[in-house]
Every structure is written in structure tokens, then in C-alpha cells.
Amino acid sequence: MNRFSFARLIALLRKETIQVMRDSMTLRMIIAIPIMQLFLFGYAINSDPKHLPAGLLSVDASKYERTIAAALNNSGYYNLQQIRTEQEADEGLARGDLMFVVEIPPGFDRAVDRGENPSVLIDADATDPSAIGNAVSALNSVLADFNRDLPPIHQALPQTPATNFVVHARYNPEQLTVLNIVPGLIVIVLTFSTLFVTTLAITRERERGTMENLLAMPVRPIEVMIAKIIPYVFIGYVQVGLILVASVVFFDLPVRGSLPLLLGALGLFIASNLALGVTFSTIASNQMQAVQLAQFTLMPSFMLSGFMFPFRGMPVWAQVFGNLIPTTHAMRIVRGMLLKGNGWNEIASDVWPMAAFTVAVIVFAVWRYRETLD
Amino acid sequence: MNDLVIDVRDLSRSFGDLKVVEGLSLQVARGEICGFLGANGSGKTTTIRMLCGLLAPDGGSGTCIGYDILRQAHDIRRQVGYMTQRFSLYDDLTVFENLDFVAAVFEMPNRRAAVAEMIERMGLGDRRDQLAGQLSGGWKQRLALSACVLHGPKLLLLDEPTAGVDVKARREFWDLIHDMAVDGLTTLVSTHYMDEAERCSRIVYLAQGRIVVQGGAAAVIGGSGLVTFEATGEGIDAAARRLRGAPGVEAAGVFGRALHIAGMDRTALQAAVRAEGDGLEWREVEPRLEDVFIHMLSVEEARR
Numbered sequence: 001m002n003r004f005s006f007a008r009l010i011a012l013l014r015k016e017t018i019q020v021m022r023d024s025m026t027l028r029m030i031i032a033i034p035i036m037q038l039f040l041f042g043y044a045i046n047s048d049p050k051h052l053p054a055g056l057l058s059v060d061a062s063k064y065e066r067t068i069a070a071a072l073n074n075s076g077y078y079n080l081q082q083i084r085t086e087q088e089a090d091e092g093l094a095r096g097d098l099m100f101v102v103e104i105p106p107g108f109d110r111a112v113d114r115g116e117n118p119s120v121l122i123d124a125d126a127t128d129p130s131a132i133g134n135a136v137s138a139l140n141s142v143l144a145d146f147n148r149d150l151p152p153i154h155q156a157l158p159q160t161p162a163t164n165f166v167v168h169a170r171y172n173p174e175q176l177t178v179l180n181i182v183p184g185l186i187v188i189v190l191t192f193s194t195l196f197v198t199t200l201a202i203t204r205e206r207e208r209g210t211m212e213n214l215l216a217m218p219v220r221p222i223e224v225m226i227a228k229i230i231p232y233v234f235i236g237y238v239q240v241g242l243i244l245v246a247s248v249v250f251f252d253l254p255v256r257g258s259l260p261l262l263l264g265a266l267g268l269f270i271a272s273n274l275a276l277g278v279t280f281s282t283i284a285s286n287q288m289q290a291v292q293l294a295q296f297t298l299m300p301s302f303m304l305s306g307f308m309f310p311f312r313g314m315p316v317w318a319q320v321f322g323n324l325i326p327t328t329h330a331m332r333i334v335r336g337m338l339l340k341g342n343g344w345n346e347i348a349s350d351v352w353p354m355a356a357f358t359v360a361v362i363v364f365a366v367w368r369y370r371e372t373l374d
Numbered sequence: 375m376n377d378l379v380i381d382v383r384d385l386s387r388s389f390g391d392l393k394v395v396e397g398l399s400l401q402v403a404r405g406e407i408c409g410f411l412g413a414n415g416s417g418k419t420t421t422i423r424m425l426c427g428l429l430a431p432d433g434g435s436g437t438c439i440g441y442d443i444l445r446q447a448h449d450i451r452r453q454v455g456y457m458t459q460r461f462s463l464y465d466d467l468t469v470f471e472n473l474d475f476v477a478a479v480f481e482m483p484n485r486r487a488a489v490a491e492m493i494e495r496m497g498l499g500d501r502r503d504q505l506a507g508q509l510s511g512g513w514k515q516r517l518a519l520s521a522c523v524l525h526g527p528k529l530l531l532l533d534e535p536t537a538g539v540d541v542k543a544r545r546e547f548w549d550l551i552h553d554m555a556v557d558g559l560t561t562l563v564s565t566h567y568m569d570e571a572e573r574c575s576r577i578v579y580l581a582q583g584r585i586v587v588q589g590g591a592a593a594v595i596g597g598s599g600l601v602t603f604e605a606t607g608e609g610i611d612a613a614a615r616r617l618r619g620a621p622g623v624e625a626a627g628v629f630g631r632a633l634h635i636a637g638m639d640r641t642a643l644q645a646a647v648r649a650e651g652d653g654l655e656w657r658e659v660e661p662r663l664e665d666v667f668i669h670m671l672s673v674e675e676a677r678r
């Protein structure tokens with residue numbers, strides 16, 4: 001009999017670690033690329049576009065309307081133009097001619113004068129949340145400007161603002177601010193950087209001819225798999241550390257949830273990707289195929305995880321499919337923990353699917369791992 | 375347990391339509407050094423792989439070190455030292471790290487000591503911390519052999535272990551194998567070198583996946599039915615050229631200062647010799663192993 005042996009696992013782990021550490025070129029890339037991607041995407045997102053086309057829709061003429069319009073224009077983010085009808089507003093948004101429609105409700109002046117705090121409705125085209133994120137954030141200062149420009153009688157009661165903005169994110173109700181992008185980006189960058197490192201693990205042994213020797217020795221498939229995964233989990237943590245620090249420093253990312261819990265969940269996420277990579281490596285007959293298999297899964301991770309499109313807005317089949325992908329769950333966990341300060345109770349329902357995925361994938365890989373050269 | 379370390383019957387294996395091994399039966403006793411010969415592509419590597427469970431045979435059965443080759447591959451692996459035809463240790467690990475890895479995977483109790491001793495015994499001390507990928511051919515072979523005897527196997531399967539190794543290193547290699555045979559280690563070794571074949575207690579000759587001849591060197595030579603003549607004198611090179619196409623002459627070549635011709639038909643050979651006239655001094659000699667194998671190779675080629 002030849003059962004699982006911890007001593008053999010340690011031997012394999014030592015060998016893999018030496019090999020990983022000695023491959024300094026790959027190692028440098030593994031560390032550098034995620035950081036580069038983060039900055040590339042992050043700054044593309046953070047590009048802070050200004051003078052966005054906005055339509056001003058008002059039913060009746062209003063004296064405050066001009067004050068609001070001026071405040072919006074002065075913020076630098078809005079470039080207002082008068083529009084006449086709801087239809088014109090809808091078409092403008094749909095075509096992309098307008099990023100915003102600012103709607104002043106009927107009887108606005110009177111409501112402000114009475115201190116009723118009426119709402120100004122802002123319809124935003126949120127398909128590209130990064131584009132409008134800063135413009136939306138700027139509304140607070142617009143409000144302050146507006147208050148300052150009001151007649152003194154209203155300013156005497158600063159605790160009840162004269163008006164407020166209700167932002168309605170069209171097309172993309174989930175994602176509004178840049179803050180939503182960075183956590184998602186962390187997950188996407190991690191998917192990129194962890195999926196590929198192990199796809200070559202087994203095919204490399206096969207192509208270098210070392211597989212024959214490995215197979216001739218009394219090692220178990222599961223030992224080989226785990227030994228291929230673990231060194232990269234540590235490297236994955238180095239990546240996580242760098243990415244988190246960079247996000248906090250450069251993108252003002254808040255970290256509201258428990259950091260150890262976050263790291264634990266990300267560790268599981270990394271392991272699930274690495275396991276998937278090893279599986280590709282097991283079923284592919286050469287490195288090229290393994291890489292292609294991995295690329296094939298990147299697309300759904302990107303599209304169906306809730307990174308590109310709001311998850312709840314997707315058709316049911318896409319949601320079902322998306323829920324199978326670890327990236328989807330990691331996306332929810334990271335967003336929830338970083339932005340909302342979620343804890344274990346909130347994330348548990350996303351942790352189990354990732355764990356199940358990892359186990360299933362490893363079981364499949366072990367089943368497919370040929371202990372012969374056939 | 376019987377004394378046959380390898381005992382397999384009717385092994386066969388094909389790749390696609392190509393029958394690589396067919397009806398191969400082989401018995402090797404404990405302590406034997408069995409030489410595995412045959413042209414490239416005759417199925418030596420495939421057979422060796424089936425013996426250690428790396429390839430599943432399509433048909434046939436048998437045991438290796440008393441374990442079933444079909445069902446107990448894991449047990450076989452623990453007690454076999456397999457040296458692959460192509461270097462298959464890790465190029466990016468040092469000599470020591472490679473050996474240490476092998477020792478650890480075999481869960482050797484006194485790993486460090488065993489590795490140190492092996493490095494000492496194989497003269498790898500100076501290269502202990504060199505990357506395996508940077509070793510020259512001969513040293514790589516030596517490292518590979520060290521790795522496959524390290525865990526004290528009962529059977530060595532060596533696939534062309536001395537290809538590309540200098541004469542001295544080959545001599546040392548074989549001395550080592552003989553030393554270990556004394557302690558009861560059984561060896562199956564494939565080779566293309568005749569001097570190595572002569573050092574085997576038994577030769578197994580494979581052609582197109584079938585065993586054509588087996589036995590000791592003398593028996594193989596005796597059983598071949600080959601006749602060889604040798605000539606010395608002036609102009610043997612020219613005579614060799616003339617004789618190469620002569621009827622009944624299968625091979626004619628000059629070795630040192632003698633011309634050597636071989637064929638199956640004594641009368642035809644004698645006629646060819648007579649036709650050469652009196653310039654050379656002829657005598658019949660015992661065929662050498664090399665003559666026999668060249669003969670078998672040409673028979674094989676003719677059959678294709």
C-alpha cells in the first residue's frame with residue numbers, strides 16, 4: 001500500500017520551493033505584473049474625467065435653477081445644456097450624448113423657500129462608473145456652493161440644507177463610485193496573476209522529461225498537486241499584500257472589515273485559482289494548451305463575476321454560471337469587507353462555494369492525473 | 375517467493391496501429407545482469423516502462439520483484455531503480471538537492487547520511503553544489519545512476535545508461551554494476567555497446583518488439599550459425615571493397631590490421647575467398663558478438 005505521506009509532501013514541497021525561488025525571472029514577473037496591472041487599470045479608472053455633458057431639465061422656470069446650474073458648472077465636472085423634454089433626456093442618455101440629466105422638480109423655488117428640502121433628481125449613465133464616480137462625489141461641494149449662494153435667510157438654518165441630490169444610476173445601479181472599482185480590480189488582478197502560474201506546473205514536468213522520473217517514484221498525485229500549489233499561495237499573499245498597500249496608498253481604498261478574515265478569504269480564493277491552473281496543467285498535453293484553457297476561463301471571470309456588469313442585472317443563466325466562478329464570490333467578499341465592513345456572517349455564503357470549487361477541482365485533477373506515461 | 379526478479383509473459387503494447395512490443399516473455403533471476411539489445415525503435419524502452427508500471431501493457435501479465443505489474447505498480451516503484459534513457463532529474467536543482475529529494479521521496483530513514491555516502495562513493499563530491507543542468511554528459515549519467523541506486527532497490531532498470539559517456543566512465547559504471555550484482559542486485563540494462571553486452575550474464579536481443587535470441591554471449595554466438603573469415607596482408611582495404619558486394623558475404627570490414635568477412639553460407643564465403651587469389655592470408659575465426667548483431671540487424675532490414 002502507498003498512502004498519503006506527509007514526509008513525501010514535504011520533500012515535494014521543498015523541491016518545488018527551490019525551483020520557484022530559483023526561477024528569478026518568473027518570480028519577478030509574478031510580483032511585478034499585478035502591481036503594473038493595478039496601476040494601469042487603476043489610473044485609467046482614476047483618470048478623473050471632467051466637463052461631462054449633462055442636460056438640465058426643468059418643468060417651470062426657476063430662480064434657483066440658475067444657481068444650481070452655475071454651481072454644477074463651476075465644479076468642473078458638469079457641462080450643462082438646457083433640454084426640453086423627458087424624451088430628449090432619455091434619448092440623450094441612451095445615445096451617450098448625455099452622461100447626466102439634472103431634473104429640477106416642479107415648484108422647486110417655493111419648496112426651497114419654505115425649507116422643505118426638495119430633491120433634485122440626477123439621472124446618471126452608470127455604464128462606466130469610473131467615468132462618473134468623481135462627478136457624483138463632487139455633488140457634495142456643489143450642494144455647499146448652492147447653500148452659500150442662497151439668500152441669507154436660508155443660510156441661517158444650516159442644519160436643514162435647502163435641497164438635496166438624489167442620484168439615480170441608470171443601467172448600472174450597483175456601481176457608483178471609484179471605490180467600487182478598486183476592490184473588484186484587486187480580485188481581477190489576482191485572478192490574472194494566480195491562474196497562470198500553475199497552469200505550467202505539470203506540463204513543464206512532462207515537457208522537460210522529468211515526469212518520467214517523478215512517476216517512477218512512489219509519489220501520490222495528491223501530494224504532487226498540493227506541493228505545486230502551496231509555494232504559489234505564499235507568492236499570492238505577497239501579491240495581495242502589495243496590491244492592498246498600493247490600493248490604500250494610491251487609491252485611498254478603505255479597509256473596513258477584519259484584515260485577517262480578508263486575508264483568509266483571499267487565501268482560499270488564490271488556492272482555488274491555483275487548483276484550477278493545476279487541473280488545466282493535468283488535462284493539457286502541452287504548455288500552449290494549458291495556457292489557452294486558462295485564457296478561456298478569464299473571459300467569464302471578467303464578464304460574469306459582477307466586475308464588468310452588475311451581477312443582479314444579468315440574465316438568470318449568467319448568474320447561475322457566474323456563481324460557479326470563484327472570482328464572483330471573491331468579488332463580493334472583497335467589496336463587502338472593504339467597503340461595508342462585512343464580517344464572517346455576511347461572507348460565509350461566498351466562502352463555501354469557493355471552498356467547494358477548490359475541492360472539486362483538485363479531486364478532478366487527481367482523477368485525471370495519469371500515473372502512467374499513456 | 376521464487377527467485378525470478380522479473381517474470382513476465384506475453385507482454386504486448388501498441389501505439390495506435392504500431393505494434394511496439396509483441397508476445398514478449400522474459401525471466402530474469404536474482405543477481406543476473408541482463409543485457410537488452412536491439413535496434414533503435416525495437417521496443418526496449420517500452421518494455422522497460424511496462425516492467426515498472428509506467429506504461430500499461432495491452433496484453434500479457436507477470437510479476438516484477440514478486441509484485442503484479444498490472445496491479446501493484448506502487449509497490450514495484452519502491453523497490454526498483456529506473457534510470458531513464460533521457461536525463462530526467464531536475465536541471466535547476468543541484469546534485470545534492472536532487473539526491474536529497476529522491477531520498478526524501480523514498481522516505482529513507484537516514485537520508486542525509488545516505489546521500490553523503492552516495493556522493494562520496496560516486497565521486498560527486500566536487501560537484502555537490504553544482505546545478506545538474508550544468509553537468510557534462512558523463513557526470514549527469516553518474517548522478518542519474520546515483521539517484522536510482524540510492525534507495526537500495528532490488529532491481530535496476532537502466533535504459534542506455536552509458537550513451538555518450540567516455541570509456542573510463544563506462545568502465546567504472548560497469549564495475550559498479552558488477553559490484554552490486556554480487557550483493558544480489560538484479561539489473562536489466564539496455565545498450566548498443568558490444569563490450570557492455572559481453573559483460574552481461576545474459577543477452578536478450580529484441581527485433582520489432584519480439585525477442586529473437588537470448589542467452590549468454592557464447593551461446594548467442596554459437597547459436598547464430600554465422601561463419602567468419604579473417605585475412606591479413608597487403609591490400610586488405612581494397613579487398614574489403616571488392617568483397618562487400620560478393621555473393622554470400624553479408625558484411626566485410628577492416629578492424630585494425632585484419633579484414634573480417636561474415637556470412638551464413640560457408641561454401642559461398644569460401645568461394646568468395648578463393649576468388650580473391652593468393653595475395654592475402656585467410657583463416658576461419660570465431661564470430662564476435664558484433665558480427666552476430668550486425669547479421670541480425672541486416673536480416674531484420676531485409677525482412678522489412
Ligand SMILES: Nc1ncnc2c1ncn2[C@@H]1O[C@H](COP(=O)(O)OP(=O)(O)O)[C@@H](O)[C@H]1O
Nearest residue numbers: 389392394412413414415416417418419420421
Ligand atoms: N508514447 C509513444 N507514442 C507513440 N509511439 C511511441 C511511443 N513510445 C514509443 N513509441 C514508438 O515505439 C517504438 C519503440 O520505441 P522504444 O520502445 O522507445 O524503442 P527503443 O527503446 O528500443 O529504441 C518506436 O517506433 C517509437 O516511435
Ligand SMILES: [Mg+2]
Nearest residue numbers: 418419459533
Ligand atoms: Mg529507447
